[in-house]
Amino acid sequence: MKVRISGIGGLCACGLDFETAVAALFQDRRNPAPARRFKLDHPLSYPVFELPSSSLDEPDKNQPWLRTSRLAVAAARAALKDSGWSTNHAPITKLSRLRVGVCIGTTVGGNMNDEQFYRDFKNHETPGLQPIDRYLQSNPAAVVAKVFNLCGPQLTVVNACSSGTDAIAIGTEWIRAGICDLVLAGGSDELCRVTCNGFISLMISDNLPCRPFDESRSGLNLGEGAAILVLESEKIYQQRQLSGINIEPTSPQAFIAGSGSACDAWHLTAPHPQGRGLRLALNNALADAEISADQIAFINAHGTATSNNDLCEGLVLKDMFPLVPFFSTKGHTGHTLGAAGALEAAFTVAMLKKRKIPQSAGFTKIDPAIDHAPITSAQTFNGNFALSQSLAFGGNNSALIIGLEED
Amino acid sequence: MFPLAINGIGPVGAFGAGMADLKAALSNDIKITPEIARIQTQAGDYDLPIFRADSKPLAEFIKPRKxxxxxxxxxxxxxxxxxxxxxxxxxxxxxxxxxxxxxxxxASATTFAFLDSVIDDGDALASPTMFSNSVHNAAASHIAEHFAITGPTLSLTQGSDSLTMALLSAGQWLESGRVDTVLCGVIDCYCDVLGYCWQSYHNQSKSPKPKPVSGPGEGALFLQLSQIEENAPPPKYGYLDRIELNRNAPPAALPFINTGIDCSNQSISESGLQTVSDSCKNQLQINLNRICGGLPVPTSFDLAAAASLLSDKHLYNRYDRQKTTAVPTTETICCWQPRPEIRQKPLTGNCYWITNHADLNPGK
Incomplete structure (x- = not known):
């Protein structure tokens, strides 16, 4: 069953709106820098991809939640507007009469980890409960549902770095199964001192701008952001056009063609050396979409720039899609963890519509161990299907195949 | 999507590990003695009973080195x-x-242990092992690796609705044919910060009446689920017949299990408590708090208790009398749990329907 992508909202270090962010991927500038909102104490400085300053920086009475949920709400608001389901001010009334689910992936947004609260507690002080209240009220899916008055199922996926991809796949299944008419699906994550220290402790953070798939790669740069897709059943999409809710689409329409997910069952932090789970996930996604590997026009790879991820992923892509161009956008966005899969799925939709894919930022020299290179300059492509994939901590592998209707 | 066959259950809590231990606790055959923790709060110091679960039995199945x-x-x-x-x-x-x-x-305790390494030793000496295990899907990774499960793996968090959403996802995977079997579980652990929050929230409550709360607990409940196969023998624990979201009262015509009010670190208002009591006064209730403590996903052990009740035809541990009672003939049990975080009317909750016969659904 075709599940429409009728709207997209996204923000990341490339831009506070999705259009700006997409345009930035095709430009040759990227500026990871030490985090502005917190300090780290390490012998080396580790750059991150932080959002530009905005009204999202601090909680207030209108958005009292954790930053992750504030980003999710901002992306959801933009996605609803893009889809025609909301105006500048509020979702249109008819939306509250539909079964609208919310499925959002995150990592930081599901953690009780307020560092100052814990420092006070550890010092035998008796800290106030405001940080705990904020955490308890900040489940990203619940917040988005509450803000937009949506009454369908709510689910926050915490599958580490594949969370955003998995959330979109689950939202797609909700529509296919007839549980929902619409789903706001995606991912959101904020930069956080705890997570930055964690990745540095694992020795997979680079103190230079990251270089996905490059021979000299030396780790990832963390990032932050959110992306939400409005997924819509074909029936609702047709009905709302007939009832004049939405204007006629001006560009070809995208849809989720298929998804696949599988686990390495191998190691907590390292991918399976032969990419066992990734191969399974990719084959499942192709079968779900009922297409073959040679119908894939391009691949938006996970490409974190860690040694293990890029080796495993590159070898699988070389084997399964030897002629398909691929790239990583993390050289522009950093690794946005639970948001990454959603942002990359959103970028994939935008590129399918533009008929153009960007250079893989940070890549200059092929790694002989991979012997397979991402593209180094923007290029056009033929075909109407693209793949966006995520490999995660814990051995999760997830893939989305996104299609574009013929003109 | 439903019904789903419940083929196996793995409960772990203050009562012990496994269905035999859970039944013994429900029958009052074993006495649960919670650990007492001294909690320092802004309003003074309190002795809080903690219902700890013990993972030592794991050594029977997996070598300690692993x-x-x-x-x-x-x-x-x-x-x-x-x-x-x-x-x-x-x-x-x-x-x-x-x-x-x-x-x-x-894994909040592990997150705080990671912060301990940062606070005590500095950012540069943060513990990678603690960080790895603090990630939400670490437990799923360990389970998948142990059983060599290479199908889809999903970790999720949705407050008190967490188990509901997990079971709905399991049903969806099975119905779509994505998998043949789902191992589905809920897990939460106690840590000192949670104890502090628990006690502090209860101190904030202005209720003049004592809350029917025992203390925070911890534990895990795993279910092995599959779709019903034609001509297959009945599953060991019956069927999960359906789940109802946002039901504003338990069904009037059926016995039901209620794990008790006020199971999380937030409390229902007195008016909400009265609403529940009024609507349930003619029905059988059991309160599992006494044997496992209050859990942040309060429905964690409902399914296990309901399945046990149906298979044994015995109702244990009545809420009001705390003694064993023969259960009326029933083929279906509804577990209804009000959402603890909802403080205003109407009070709503999710219903799980458990039945011995997949084709016998008197509640529908």
Whole structure:
């Protein structure tokens, strides 16, 4: 069953709106820098991809939640507007009469980890409960549902770095199964001192701008952001056009063609050396979409720039899609963890519509161990299907195949 | 999507590990003695009973060397999973098994242990092992690796609705044919910060009446689920017949299990408590808090207790009398749990319907 992508909202270090962010991927500038909102104490400085300053920086009475949920709400608001389901001010009334689910992936947004609260507690002080209240009220899916008055199922996926991809796949299944008419699906994550220290402790953070798939790669740069897709059943999409809710689409329409997910069952932090789970996930996604590997026009790879991820992923892509161009956008966005899969799925939709894919930022020299290179300059492509994939901590592998209707 | 066959159950809590221990606790055959923790709060010091779960039985199934890097959260989850699989003697290896693990708060104790390493030793000496195990899906990774499950794996968190969403996801995977079996579990662990929050929230409550609350608990519950196969023998624990979301009262015509009010670190208002009491006054209730403490996903052990009740035809541990009572003839039980975080009317909750016969659904 075709599940429409009728709207997209996204923000990341490339831009506070999705259009700006997409345009930035095709430009040759990227500026990871030490985090502005917190300090780290390490012998080396580790750059991150932080959002530009905005009204999202601090909680207030209108958005009292954790930053992750504030980003999710901002992306959801933009996605609803893009889809025609909301105006500048509020979702249109008819939306509250539909079964609208919310499925959002995150990592930081599901953690009780307020560092100052814990420092006070550890010092035998008796800290106030405001940080705990904020955490308890900040489940990203619940917040988005509450803000937009949506009454369908709510689910926050915490599958580490594949969370955003998995959330979109689950939202797609909700529509296919007839549980929902619409789903706001995606991912959101904020930069956080705890997570930055964690990745540095694992020795997979680079103190230079990251270089996905490059021979000299030396780790990832963390990032932050959110992306939400409005997924819509074909029936609702047709009905709302007939009832004049939405204007006629001006560009070809995208849809989720298929998804696949599988686990390495191998190691907590390292991918399976032969990419066992990734191969399974990719084959499942192709079968779900009922297409073959040679119908894939391009691949938006996970490409974190860690040694293990890029080796495993590159070898699988070389084997399964030897002629398909691929790239990583993390050289522009950093690794946005639970948001990454959603942002990359959103970028994939935008590129399918533009008929153009960007250079893989940070890549200059092929790694002989991979012997397979991402593209180094923007290029056009033929075909109407693209793949966006995520490999995660814990051995999760997830893939989305996104299609574009013929003109 | 439903009904789903419940083939195996693996409960771990203050009552012990496995269905036999849970039944013994429900029958009052074993006495649960909670640990007492001294909690310092802004309003003074309090002795809080803590219902700890013990992961030591895991050593019967897995060599200690393989467990040395696992935190308590992952150990309890793995123990629940091992017990559920042992209960069915099913081989879950391969891509046709899905794994779903849910938790309200994740491995909070491990997150704070990671922060200990940062605070005590500095950013540059933060513990990579603690960080790895603090990630929400670490427990799922350990379980998948142990059983060589290469199907889809999902970790999710949705407050008190966590188990509901996990079961809905399991049903969806099975119905779509994505997998043949789902190992689905819920896990939450106690830590000192949660104890502090629990006591502080209760201090804030202005209710003049004592809350029917025992103290925070911890534990895991895993279920091995599959779709109903034609001509297959009935599953060991009956069927999960359906789930109803946002029901504003328990069904009037059926016995039901209620794990008790006020199971999380937030409390229902007195008016909400009265609403529940009024609507349930003619029905049988049991309160599991006494044997496992209050859990942030309060429905964690409802299903196990309901399945036990149906299979044994015996109702244990009545809420009001605390003694064993013969259960009226019933083929279906509804577990209804009000959402603890909802403080205003109408009070709503999710219903799980458990039945002995997939085709007999008097509540529908």
């Amino acid at each position: 467990l040395r890097r696992l935190d308590n959260f992952s150990r309890l989850a793995l123990l629940g999973a091992v017990l559920a699989v042992k209960d069915t003697a099913t081989d879950l290896t391969g891509p046709q098994t899905g794994l779903i693990v849910t938790s309200a708060h994740g």
